[in-house]
Amino acid sequence: MVMTNVAAGSALRVDEVRKSFAVPDAPGTRRLVLDGISFSMAAGELVSLVGPSGCGKSTLLRLIAGLDLPDAGDLLVGEEEILGPSAERGLVFQDPNLFPWLTVRRNIEAGLVARGVLHEKRHEVDEFTRLVGLGAFGSAYPHHLSGGMSQRVALARALINHPKVLLLDEPLGALDAFTRMRMQDEVLRLWENRRTTMLLVTHDIDEAIYMSDRILVMTRAPGRIDRTIDIKLLRPRDRTSDSFLRLRSQILEHLHFAGKAADV
Amino acid sequence: MRPAAARTQLTFVRTQLKNNTADRLESRSALPWPIQLAVPVASLITFGIHLLFSKKWPPLETRSYVLLFWEILGVSIVLSIAQSFWAGLRQWMRHMWPIFTAAILLLGLWDVITSGMHLLPLPYFPGPATVLRSLISDRALLLDSTWHSLVLLLSGYTLGVIVGLVSGVCIGWSTSVRYWGMPLLKVVGPIPATAWIPLAMVVSPSAIVSAAGLIALAVWFPVTMLTASGVSNTRASYLDVARTLGAGRAYLIFRIAIPAAVPNIFIGLFMGLGASFLTLVVAESVGVKSGLGWYVSWAQGWAEYGKVYAALIIMAAFFSTVMTLLFKLRDRVLVWQKGMIKW
Numbered sequence: 001m002v003m004t005n006v007a008a009g010s011a012l013r014v015d016e017v018r019k020s021f022a023v024p025d026a027p028g029t030r031r032l033v034l035d036g037i038s039f040s041m042a043a044g045e046l047v048s049l050v051g052p053s054g055c056g057k058s059t060l061l062r063l064i065a066g067l068d069l070p071d072a073g074d075l076l077v078g079e080e081e082i083l084g085p086s087a088e089r090g091l092v093f094q095d096p097n098l099f100p101w102l103t104v105r106r107n108i109e110a111g112l113v114a115r116g117v118l119h120e121k122r123h124e125v126d127e128f129t130r131l132v133g134l135g136a137f138g139s140a141y142p143h144h145l146s147g148g149m150s151q152r153v154a155l156a157r158a159l160i161n162h163p164k165v166l167l168l169d170e171p172l173g174a175l176d177a178f179t180r181m182r183m184q185d186e187v188l189r190l191w192e193n194r195r196t197t198m199l200l201v202t203h204d205i206d207e208a209i210y211m212s213d214r215i216l217v218m219t220r221a222p223g224r225i226d227r228t229i230d231i232k233l234l235r236p237r238d239r240t241s242d243s244f245l246r247l248r249s250q251i252l253e254h255l256h257f258a259g260k261a262a263d264v
Numbered sequence: 265m266r267p268a269a270a271r272t273q274l275t276f277v278r279t280q281l282k283n284n285t286a287d288r289l290e291s292r293s294a295l296p297w298p299i300q301l302a303v304p305v306a307s308l309i310t311f312g313i314h315l316l317f318s319k320k321w322p323p324l325e326t327r328s329y330v331l332l333f334w335e336i337l338g339v340s341i342v343l344s345i346a347q348s349f350w351a352g353l354r355q356w357m358r359h360m361w362p363i364f365t366a367a368i369l370l371l372g373l374w375d376v377i378t379s380g381m382h383l384l385p386l387p388y389f390p391g392p393a394t395v396l397r398s399l400i401s402d403r404a405l406l407l408d409s410t411w412h413s414l415v416l417l418l419s420g421y422t423l424g425v426i427v428g429l430v431s432g433v434c435i436g437w438s439t440s441v442r443y444w445g446m447p448l449l450k451v452v453g454p455i456p457a458t459a460w461i462p463l464a465m466v467v468s469p470s471a472i473v474s475a476a477g478l479i480a481l482a483v484w485f486p487v488t489m490l491t492a493s494g495v496s497n498t499r500a501s502y503l504d505v506a507r508t509l510g511a512g513r514a515y516l517i518f519r520i521a522i523p524a525a526v527p528n529i530f531i532g533l534f535m536g537l538g539a540s541f542l543t544l545v546v547a548e549s550v551g552v553k554s555g556l557g558w559y560v561s562w563a564q565g566w567a568e569y570g571k572v573y574a575a576l577i578i579m580a581a582f583f584s585t586v587m588t589l590l591f592k593l594r595d596r597v598l599v600w601q602k603g604m605i606k607w
Contacts, residue, residue: 065508087510097501101523101600111509113519141600161510 009197010078010088010164012064013040017073019059033059035222036073044195048208048215052255056223057201061167064199065091077165087115090158094170096150098142104153105129105138111161121160128156131190148179152186159194168200172207180204184211188235205251209244210237217254227254295347295354302365303340307333310372317380318393328400329393336368390570398570399577406559406578413544413555413582416472420479421540425533428484432491432532436525437517442496449488457482457539458546465551475547482543483536490532494525527601530594537590541583556582 019034033056041047049057062068064075066085075082077089098107109125112118129135132152142150151171158166171187172180184207191198202208208215209231217227229251233243311333318326347354371392377383379391399406435445457478468474498521506520548557556579563571 062504065504067504067507085504085507087508089508091505091508093501093505095501097499097505099502099520099523101526110506110519114506114509114511114515141602143600143602157505157509 008162008164008195009044011041011043012165012197012199013074013076014038014060014064015074015076017060017063017070017075019056019063019068019070032222034063034070035224037223037225038073039216039225039228041197041199044197045214046191046198046200046212048200048202048212049218050202050205050208050215050251050255051218051223051226052220053203055218055220057218058169060223061091061169061199061201064165065089065167067091087111087161088164090161090163090166092151092154092158092166092168092171094173096142096147096154098145098150098153098157100142103139103141104134104145107142107153108156108160110157115161124160128160131159131193132156132186146179147175148183151175151183155187155190159190159196162194163196165197165199168198170201170203173203180207185236187211205248205255206239209233209247209251210239215251217251295344295357299358299361300344300347302361303368304337304344306365306368306372307336307340310368310375311337313372313375313380314393317375326393326397329396332396387567387569390573394570395573395577398568399574402571402574406556406575409554409556409559409575410578410582413548413557416475416548416552416555417479417540417544417586420476420544421483421537423476424480424483424536424540425487427480428487428532428536429491429529431484432488432529433495433517433522433525435488436492436495437521442492446492449485449492453485453489457543461547461550471551471553475544475552478547479540479543482539486535486539487529487532490528490535491525494528495521497528498524527598530598533590533594534587537587545579 015038017034017037018032020030020032023029023031037060039047049060051057059068063070064082066082066089069083082089098104099110102110105125108128109118109122112121112125126135129138132155134149134152134156137145137149142153145153154171168187172183175183187198188211200208200212212231215229215231216225217229218224219226229247231247233241233247238244311330314326314329314333343353343357347357374392378386378389379393431445431449434441435449436442460478460481464474464478465471468477502520502524503516506516511520544555545557545560548555549561552558556575560572560575563569563575
């Protein structure tokens with residue numbers, strides 16, 4: 001198994017990013033989705049992005065992935081500007097989006113095939129299949145897998161490229177509560193193991209507090225980063241400890257307020 | 265668990281077990297007598313009908329038909345004995361015997377209507393014995409015609425599929441190709457390929473080549489249409505994921521869009537196959553001087569309707585075999601969809 005203690009991730013900097021979309025119903029008008037987003041992440045940091053739905057979290061993630069380009073502002077990984085998608089920035093969606101025509105193993109090796117390095121790195125396929133605990137399911141097709149298993153495959157598929165930044169768009173959102181908690185530990189284990197920089201979008205405040213070094217709270221319409229909360233608790237964290245619960249109510253209160261303000 | 269509840273549970277489990285054993289015994293036991301006897305009895309009935317009505321026929325004319333019944337009777341008795349030793353055969357017989365029985369009885373009905381009661385005018389509607397006789401006496405020419413049809417069908421179909429896949433992928437993937445290609449496809453595609461026959465006869469030096477071209481055209485339209493819609497409807501998130509995995513354009517087209525379109529492509533292949541049968545038969549009866557389509561119109565010219573029906577029987581067997589092979593191919597290629605296919 002790959003065990004690296006050096007930070008494999010890269011720093012990420014988002015500077016005054018704005019993004020708007022055309023409104024399909026009203027031609028000529030544009031809706032501002034992100035209004036001057038700025039933040040930065042240190043290499044190997046795990047940061048969560050929370051906020052009401054429709055605040056542009058997913059849009060921001062797509063910009064960082066390079067799938068869309070911003071109207072204004074800079075996005076930098078290390079010193080490099082983001083100009084398009086790249087294997088250096090992995091993305092995992094809420095829907096695992098496994099390619100249904102490929103077996104688990106072929107899904108995991110997709111990144112190696114896409115980059116044309118399957119031949120040199122074939123040994124890593126087994127490694128990553130085992131890393132996510134799916135050694136016995138290599139030849140299964142995705143429609144045989146449960147939600148949790150599918151999401152593990154999606155994680156392995158993103159990780160096999162050794163991305164410098166891993167973007168997670170509510171990856172555990174569709175799982176039941178128990179699977180979800182187990183998968184949170186799983187993701188943490190992968191993060192500690194790989195030390196990749198992780199940006200996690202989530203609806204779940206508990207998940208954000210349990211997992212991240214820092215939480216960015218966004219407001220809605222247009223999306224702005226409203227607040228940053230450092231989580232200083234030691235890992236593994238206790239979901240029932242006083243300090244955990246205090247943070248929780250603090251964020252909830254804030255979100256409730258932010259939501260109301262936006263609704264007016 | 266409380267004792268009463270436990271007892272209920274136990275009874276339940278026991279009933280389950282008993283049911284399971286019953287099921288297993290059922291499938292292991294011999295075939296029920298009615299099913300075993302169905303085919304021999306049906307063939308005896310049909311044979312009886314034949315004997316009743318064919319007294320006025322010279323015995324030579326229907327010898328092969330009589331022989332067929334002895335064969336069916338013999339084979340069905342042998343299989344009835346064999347199935348008690350062979351579970352796979354039993355399963356197959358359980359499934360197929362009712363169908364065979366019905367088919368044999370239909371043969372009898374045909375005999376009653378035609379040679380028995382003369383409800384339909386001759387020579388257009390000969391009895392089964394006459395058809396079988398034509399089938400056997402003209403087998404060399406029929407075989408040769410089938411071979412020619414097969415070659416023509418396969419060359420036309422293959423050409424149409426290859427061109428259709430290429431044009432479908434281009435139209436489905438590239439917006440500029442779609443802009444120029446789609447109107448052409450929509451205007452030219454719906455014209456039945458057979459409508460081009462006059463033009464094809466003028467343009468092409470050989471009838472075979474123009475027939476292959478027409479079949480290809482008939483196949484090309486549905487394959488292109490369905491491939492294009494499959495490719496252009498590829499889930500955007502598959503493409504997004506692939507891009508973040510480092511995929512270039514070739515990977516996106518050949519490893520994402522085309523595999524995602526395969527279920528659609530198969531629908532196009534099936535539609536194209538149906539169109540190719542039609543075009544094949546028409547082209548053969550109009551211009552090409554060989555093949556089953558030619559045979560049918562040739563036999564009709566001599567008013568030998570027994571041969572016409574013999575050729576139709578061969579055609580049915582030939583086309584349904586080709587169709588079955590395509591189904592088998594689909595099941596193999598779309599193994600990843602298992603449980604999702606409903607057709």
